Amino acid sequence: MRTAFYISDGTAITAEVFGHALLSLFPVSFNHNTIPFVETEEQAHKVLQQISESFQDTGERPLVFYTIVNVDVRKIISKSVGINYNFLDQFVAPLEKVLGVPSKPEKHRTHSIHETTYDIRIEAVNYALANDDGSNLKDYDEADIILTGVSRSGKTPTSLYLALQYGIKAANYPFTEEDMGDMLKLPPTLRRYKHKLFGLTIAADRLHQIRSERRANSKYASIQQCRMELREVENLYRKEKIPFLNSTKYSIEEISAKILAETGLKRRKY
Amino acid sequence: MRTAFYISDGTAITAEVFGHALLSLFPVSFNHNTIPFVETEEQAHKVLQQISESFQDTGERPLVFYTIVNVDVRKIISKSVGINYNFLDQFVAPLEKVLGVPSKPEKHRTHSIHETTYDIRIEAVNYALANDDGSNLKDYDEADIILTGVSRSGKTPTSLYLALQYGIKAANYPFTEEDMGDMLKLPPTLRRYKHKLFGLTIAADRLHQIRSERRANSKYASIQQCRMELREVENLYRKEKIPFLNSTKYSIEEISAKILAETGLKRRKY
Numbered sequence: 001m002r003t004a005f006y007i008s009d010g011t012a013i014t015a016e017v018f019g020h021a022l023l024s025l026f027p028v029s030f031n032h033n034t035i036p037f038v039e040t041e042e043q044a045h046k047v048l049q050q051i052s053e054s055f056q057d058t059g060e061r062p063l064v065f066y067t068i069v070n071v072d073v074r075k076i077i078s079k080s081v082g083i084n085y086n087f088l089d090q091f092v093a094p095l096e097k098v099l100g101v102p103s104k105p106e107k108h109r110t111h112s113i114h115e116t117t118y119d120i121r122i123e124a125v126n127y128a129l130a131n132d133d134g135s136n137l138k139d140y141d142e143a144d145i146i147l148t149g150v151s152r153s154g155k156t157p158t159s160l161y162l163a164l165q166y167g168i169k170a171a172n173y174p175f176t177e178e179d180m181g182d183m184l185k186l187p188p189t190l191r192r193y194k195h196k197l198f199g200l201t202i203a204a205d206r207l208h209q210i211r212s213e214r215r216a217n218s219k220y221a222s223i224q225q226c227r228m229e230l231r232e233v234e235n236l237y238r239k240e241k242i243p244f245l246n247s248t249k250y251s252i253e254e255i256s257a258k259i260l261a262e263t264g265l266k267r268r269k270y
Numbered sequence: 271m272r273t274a275f276y277i278s279d280g281t282a283i284t285a286e287v288f289g290h291a292l293l294s295l296f297p298v299s300f301n302h303n304t305i306p307f308v309e310t311e312e313q314a315h316k317v318l319q320q321i322s323e324s325f326q327d328t329g330e331r332p333l334v335f336y337t338i339v340n341v342d343v344r345k346i347i348s349k350s351v352g353i354n355y356n357f358l359d360q361f362v363a364p365l366e367k368v369l370g371v372p373s374k375p376e377k378h379r380t381h382s383i384h385e386t387t388y389d390i391r392i393e394a395v396n397y398a399l400a401n402d403d404g405s406n407l408k409d410y411d412e413a414d415i416i417l418t419g420v421s422r423s424g425k426t427p428t429s430l431y432l433a434l435q436y437g438i439k440a441a442n443y444p445f446t447e448e449d450m451g452d453m454l455k456l457p458p459t460l461r462r463y464k465h466k467l468f469g470l471t472i473a474a475d476r477l478h479q480i481r482s483e484r485r486a487n488s489k490y491a492s493i494q495q496c497r498m499e500l501r502e503v504e505n506l507y508r509k510e511k512i513p514f515l516n517s518t519k520y521s522i523e524e525i526s527a528k529i530l531a532e533t534g535l536k537r538r539k540y
Contacts, residue, residue, distance in 0.1 A: 002369075011527040014291040020540060021284040021337065022361055024379040028369055032540040036527040063368070067291065083368055091292050091355065098333070098353055099272075099298055109294040111523040118521055125427045132399075157395045160430055164522070251388055252434070253381040257281040257306040270290060270302040 003031045003054045007047060007066040007077055011111045012036040018087050019065035030063075038068065044076035051080040069105045117167050117269040124163035124170075124268070131171035132156055137189045140171060145265055146193055147172040149200035150229040151220075152210045154247040154255060158200070161252045166260070167268030175233050177225075184232040186240055198259055199237040199244030204230055206248050273301045273324045277317060277336040277347055281381045282306040288357055289335035300333075308338065314346035321350040339375045387437050387539040394433035394440075394538070401441035402426055407459045410441055415535055416463055417442040419470035420499040421490075422480045424517040424525060428470070431522045436530070437538030445503050447495075454502040456510055468529055469507040469514030474500055476518050 004023060006015040012034050023030055033054075035047055054062045064082035068074040078084055092103050112118075130136050131143065133156065140146060145162070147155040151174050159170035175184060190197060204227045211221035219225055237244040243262055247255050260267065274293060276285040282304050293300055303324075308314055324332045334352035338344040348354055362373050382388075400406050401413065403426065410416060415432070417425040421444050429440035445454060460467060474496045481491035489495055507514040513532055517525050530537065 011523045013523060013527070014287055016540070017284055017287040018358075021380050022358055022365065025358070025362060025373040025375045026365070026369055026371060027374045028371060034527075034530070036531055061368075063365075085361065087357070087361065088288075088292055088295070091357065092295060095292065095296070095333075098331075099296055101296060101298060103295040104297045105295045110291050111521060113519060113521040113524070115521070122427055122522075125430065129399075129402075129426065156399065157392055157434070160395065161434060164427070164431060164434065249383060251381060251383040251385070252392075253281045253283060254383070257283070257304075260304070261306055270286070 001029055001031045001058065002060045003033055003058060003062040005047075005051060005054075005062055005064045005066075005082065006032070006034040007038055007064065007068070008036055009039045009068050009070050009073060009107055010036065012067075013111050014088075015065040015067050019063070019085070022065075022085075023063070038073060038077070039070065041072055041076060044073045047077060048080050051082045055081050069107045115269070120167040120268045121164060124167045125160065127169040128159045128163040128171070131169075132159065134173040136171070137173075140189070140193045140196070142169055143171040143193065143196055144169045145198055145259070145263065146170070146190070146196045147198055147200060148175060148190070148233070148242070149202075150175055150207070150226075150233055152207060152214070153200045153202045154252070155200055157252050158247075158255050158259070161256050162259070165256070165267075165269070168265060175229070175236075177229065180229065180232045184236045186236065194240065194242070197240075197242045198263060199233065199242045200247050200255070201230055201234055201237070201244055202246060203248040271299055271301045271328065272330045273303055273328060273332040275317075275321060275324075275332055275334045275336075275352065276302070276304045277308055277334060277338070278306055279309045279338050279340055279343060279377060280306065282337075283381050284358075285335040285337050289333070289355070292335075292355075293333075308343060308347070309340065311342055311346060314343045317347060318350050321352045325351050339377045385539070390437040390538045391434060394437045395430065397439040397441070398429045398433040401439075402429065404443040406441070407443075410459070410463045410466070412439055413441040413463065413466055414439045415468055415529070415533065416440070416460070416466045417468055417470060418445060418460070418503070418512070419472075420445055420477070420496075420503055422477060422484070423470045423472045424522070425470055427522050428517075428525050428529070431526050432529070435526070435537075435539070438535060445499070445506075447499065450499065450502045454506045456506065464510065464512070467510075467512045468533060469503065469512045470517050470525070471500055471504055471507070471514055472516060473518040 006012045006019050008015050062082040064080050064084045066077050067088050149155050155172035159172045162168040162170040207226040208223045215221050276282045278285050332352040334350050334354045336347050337358050419425050425442035429442045432438040432440040477496040478493045485491050
């Protein structure tokens, strides 16, 4: 199997995302290898060695995706026996022309604690945890968004993703069977914050499957129960005109991107 | 201020990461604008309109970063009045040559629920939540790593990031004052899993600041208490040869990347 290296003097996240997106266009499997924080010439020479060994082992030239600010380190990596993709660089000169200013690369400008929005993201993560699963209704004033839905419809992972990636404060409130006497009504606490509500729903068979992994053969996991709860919340969303999304076929990344696009909610971090 | 658009028929995460990395090389501020899920020609024409309006409003041609699989949609976006960066495309032909196979773009190949590792990531998030803050010692058999440290040294956000991004099951265990009678010793539960432990520490003044935001003027937040707790845990890490990292100057992304690099822990998702 051919090896892909992702190398940087930072986290190498940019190299990974770009490389991964490019390689995903091909129906081929790769052996992925990330080497972050290559900050000295000595470390760079060791990396060259790793790339050479991979070439010898596999008989195929590795693909090398790298973003490196330090010029000396970059020069060394650019001489690897792999097929080198210094994918940011070729866009720099044309962009300098467009912007009319020279680039001014600084180490760790992305994905570092020096981003001005860093503390906001951590605060948002703490908020999501403190307001998970309807645990803290008194803090809803602070919420940017309140995700609602039945148990295991994707609220918690989505609220954590919104916090970590975008610095958005997302509370989440679960509708449980207890809320569903004759007919599910919007609890008074939520009604006060109706403009912040966003509903999630999910296909009954998928919910049944997820809940069964958690509590097999329980009433909670039964397909009847799943159907009943989903019917109730979907009716509520429609009746109260709460925007909602069926999460069945979407990843957390997709759900989050769709929520931002639909609500116009502004992220705090780019 | 010049506007940057990130456009895709998927989440637009790849376009954002690439564009952001490129723009961060310049000492210039931008107005960022992400438009995900542009899947029809009609939607594409609306986007062209937005780009034109931005040009009219600002008098500067917007920068347009896009990754679009659908050929017809892509053609439309490529005709925008902005400065267009179809940054993946120019690498495709050379890579086809290297790999000896034609590319086979499929919509939503990255960042989607169809990634084979998707369920693993969600399971890891649930694991991190269930094993946050020393809450579930009985599940440590399942842990890939157990983060330790004093309260507010970065354990929880890091364990969530490891789960969401890499599908790694990270438990976290807080050393509290109660553990620190005469001298902090490794609790028996943790000793059994010593090979999985990774310690976090942090500068006392930074910890003091973080804790003060939470509980101002408390003993918990006092600089004396912070110093004492940190001295105890660092002594423990050294005595027990637990690998550890000072998180003061690092983001969650950097801490996570450093943990993976130092421990050799394999991520479940690339």
